[in-house]
Amino acid sequence: MKAQSLQKFRQFTLIISMLLFPITIWYFSPYLIIMAALQHIINGSFIVFTLMFIFGMFFGRLWCAFFCPTGGMSECFARFSPKEPVQGWRNYIKYAIWFVWVSGVIICHATGKGDYTIQPFFMTDHGISVSNIYAYVIYYGIVILFLIPALVHGKRANCHYICWMAPFMILGYKFGRLLHLPQLKVKAEASKCTGCGNCRKVCPMSLDIKSLVPNGEINTAECILCGECAGACKNDVLSYGISCRKEK
Numbered sequence: 001m002k003a004q005s006l007q008k009f010r011q012f013t014l015i016i017s018m019l020l021f022p023i024t025i026w027y028f029s030p031y032l033i034i035m036a037a038l039q040h041i042i043n044g045s046f047i048v049f050t051l052m053f054i055f056g057m058f059f060g061r062l063w064c065a066f067f068c069p070t071g072g073m074s075e076c077f078a079r080f081s082p083k084e085p086v087q088g089w090r091n092y093i094k095y096a097i098w099f100v101w102v103s104g105v106i107i108c109h110a111t112g113k114g115d116y117t118i119q120p121f122f123m124t125d126h127g128i129s130v131s132n133i134y135a136y137v138i139y140y141g142i143v144i145l146f147l148i149p150a151l152v153h154g155k156r157a158n159c160h161y162i163c164w165m166a167p168f169m170i171l172g173y174k175f176g177r178l179l180h181l182p183q184l185k186v187k188a189e190a191s192k193c194t195g196c197g198n199c200r201k202v203c204p205m206s207l208d209i210k211s212l213v214p215n216g217e218i219n220t221a222e223c224i225l226c227g228e229c230a231g232a233c234k235n236d237v238l239s240y241g242i243s244c245r246k247e248k
């Protein structure tokens with residue numbers, strides 16, 4: 001698929017995902033998984049987060065680029081706040097949130113009661129998350145909470161700083177590397193790179209791509225595999241490819 005068509009396809013899938021978000025939001029809920037754990041229920045968000053980890057082993061954070069509703073919203077907001085978020089210690093906030101929360105889920109499973117059951121639609125209305133006016137209040141509250149970092153700190157700052165889902169994919173990606181599994185990557189032909197920096201300007205994750213090019217691939221878990229950089233590079237340095245981690 002040509003770079004332009006790919007980006008049109010990406011915009012299309014993100015728009016669909018954003019439109020469906022009132023139906024799907026509870027399947028990404030960090031709260032419902034705790035309520036379910038107390039009753040020994042494997043709920044929708046448990047299944048989704050597990051799939052994110054498995055998907056991440058082979059496809060890294062492709063989900064973030066093509067399918068995540070809040071990722072799509074952040075990219076829309078980037079038009080109003082296009083600055084690059086400061087990288088550094090703030091990137092670790094999401095791991096702290098994730099660790100405390102996942103520990104809570106484990107404790108709830110350990111102290112919960114009853115036989116285990118699988119209920120993908122747990123606490124939804126026939127599978128629909130937001131089905132009444134009160135749920136809409138919660139829905140908009142979550143959306144606003146999630147988008148504040150993107151508005152204040154810039155492009156996809158929520159993805160860098162606070163997203164509780166990103167660590168599942170990042171850990172999946174790292175686990176896949178550890179196992180030398182074939183993984184989708186953005187490959188780089190370093191000899192063709194002129195260091196112009198066009199790729200960084202379009203990168204929704206504000207990555208310093210030209211410093212990663214000498215590695216022969218964008219080998220960071222912060223890359224969401226959106227392919228924007230490949231489309232912006234006039235020298236055809238960047239392209240999708242499949243590779244396994246090589247021993248040094």
Ligand code: SF4
Pocket residue numbers: 063064065068069070071072158159160163164165166
């Ligand atoms: S980091 Fe989180 S909010 Fe951002 S696109 Fe990925 S899953 Fe969505």
Ligand code: SF4
Pocket residue numbers: 192193194195196197198199200209210213232233234235236237238
């Ligand atoms: S746009 Fe291409 S040539 Fe320019 S810095 Fe990026 S990879 Fe190198």
Ligand code: SF4
Pocket residue numbers: 186199202203204205206207209218222223224225226227228229230
């Ligand atoms: S490095 Fe390229 S593929 Fe990765 S997030 Fe940035 S623009 Fe997208």
